Amino acid sequence: MKELKVELGERSYPIYVGDGLLNDIATTLAKHKIGTKSPLLLVSDTNIAKLYLEQVKSLLEAGGYRVATAVVAAGEKSKSLAVMEDIITVALEAGLDRNSAVIALGGGVVGDLAGFVAASYMRGVRFVQIPTTILAHDSSVGGKVAVNHKLAKNVIGAFHQPEFVLYDIATLKSLPEREVRAGLSELVKEGFILDRGFVEYCDANAERLLALDSEALEHALYIGCGVKAKVVSEDEKEGGLRAILNLGHTIGHALEAVAGYGELLHGEAIAIGMVGAARLSEKLGNPGSIAVETERILRKFGLPVRIPAHMDTDAIMSAMMHDKKFLEGTMVFIIPTEIGKVEINKTVSIESVREVVERLKRED
């Protein structure tokens, strides 16, 4: 078992990464002073519930906890105010009070949704993250929680840090292959923004990671969570530095919005977005090798690196305008300046973005 810490003063918390950690969930809660008097709310989605909900619920009940459960439909569509309202119905009916905690058992969808419930229920109760996807190494660390609006993703939310993150890599074995690839996209991203050595590790161990080899996965998630934790510690509320985590996300989010939630997985969309950002980097005068290398590594993980040709360029561009990163008329982009290093660039013109988008649609 590996442990690392997100340093945020009095809101600091640990991330536990290891094989089989779920078995200790009740004692871990107790260690974090979450008592058995007030009921817990365990939130999950239909896929995860089938696999792990009863197990987790039993483990909690064996530890003396009363547990209410809310199971939402799997998929991005559940990140909505309407579903949030349903979960709060469950919470109220179960008598959750201010000393209760909300536990997210699932991927980024469940984490973001349950996290916003925890942030808002009675103006904030405690929150625990049990990520069950690789991508959730990102979403479960840092306290960004949100639901979607039909016009934009993640636009309704809060900053609400968990008490702890418990990452049991045993749960990852059941992930569909496509989800594995998409999750690894975001994991390699942590290397692209801050850690060249980790990019090299991923490059060299792509097959082991795709095969969910325990040792490789534990190492990679530990490093990946570590990058995320470091950035978040230095910039909790996305005042500046934290924006670098959004490498590939400006274009990626726009693609997700235009594709209609579902056609592209988040990790797939940002794989394309990372290639886009590298292409923009070239336009800004950095070496073309960054884009070539980025593309090569992402292809190794079986990730898409081109925009589906049927997508409308105008629609993509206008989705980008709605994006939070479009600040006061300037396009803010995270640009890789070499492998393992990025900058926050505010000089990218809308025209050059359009060119990159068009080229990424035309090429093979």
Added chain:
Amino acid sequence: MKELKVELGERSYPIYVGDGLLNDIATTLAKHKIGTKSPLLLVSDTNIAKLYLEQVKSLLEAGGYRVATAVVAAGEKSKSLAVMEDIITVALEAGLDRNSAVIALGGGVVGDLAGFVAASYMRGVRFVQIPTTILAHDSSVGGKVAVNHKLAKNVIGAFHQPEFVLYDIATLKSLPEREVRAGLSELVKEGFILDRGFVEYCDANAERLLALDSEALEHALYIGCGVKAKVVSEDEKEGGLRAILNLGHTIGHALEAVAGYGELLHGEAIAIGMVGAARLSEKLGNPGSIAVETERILRKFGLPVRIPAHMDTDAIMSAMMHDKKFLEGTMVFIIPTEIGKVEINKTVSIESVREVVERLKRED
């Protein structure tokens, strides 16, 4: 013009109280570093919009601001996630970004709703309160923002402090008489919890206050906001002390929930609730004169002091169980121990509450 400050470290902010202050809204925004580059969102309800929206919008535009407006149906029902979603549609379509501000022009409904939008939109943008009811002296100060759930009031929300509160008492002249009385209920409450002298002022000046005499109103709102500001400064997140502001609210909220939103105004419900709390105080061994005096003063303001006989006691009791103040099985009550002084009491039995409720239904 009177000015006072809510002391909250880096989240400190001023409250301006005076006649005609709205005329300076644009310069006040500028003084608070809210620039003209990003659009503003002005939220109001149908009643207030008819009276003041065009005026405020023009004043802002004259100051160089772009202004999007969202007008919601007047009344408590608008404090919902669904209406929040509609407002966010307006915000997105108007291109509100992270440097934008949301301005609440209205009573507590608009303030709570717009405040939760400001707290959640892109995980938090700046917020300005322009209260237009007397009751909103309470809701506009302290950063508690929320919407309702069908099972409980204010159960979905956040703490989100405004940049400033601008209280233009000129806007109060158009308030319906019933709203005036209800607002004064909450204003006198500030005296009951912390300031005997202010209770005496209200007692002596009831007629002037009911007639909306400018001088009396400016004084009373200044003192009332001051009590609220003081309590909030000492306890921003309702860890302890802040609970005293809820005098009359445990019973009051239950009555509002059972009555169906609308039958009882908030201020009316808490007037009854304050009498209830004073009766409980007597049961706990304090002088009966507190209840007699509380009732006498509230009657002077034309406020209800009895529970409508048709309301079901069981329903009232069960609504109380859902209330946030029902913590881990103990009933937490704010109890007046003399006029101008309260305590947070955790020994009140559910049975004694039921007795008080029953008596308040039977008596004239």
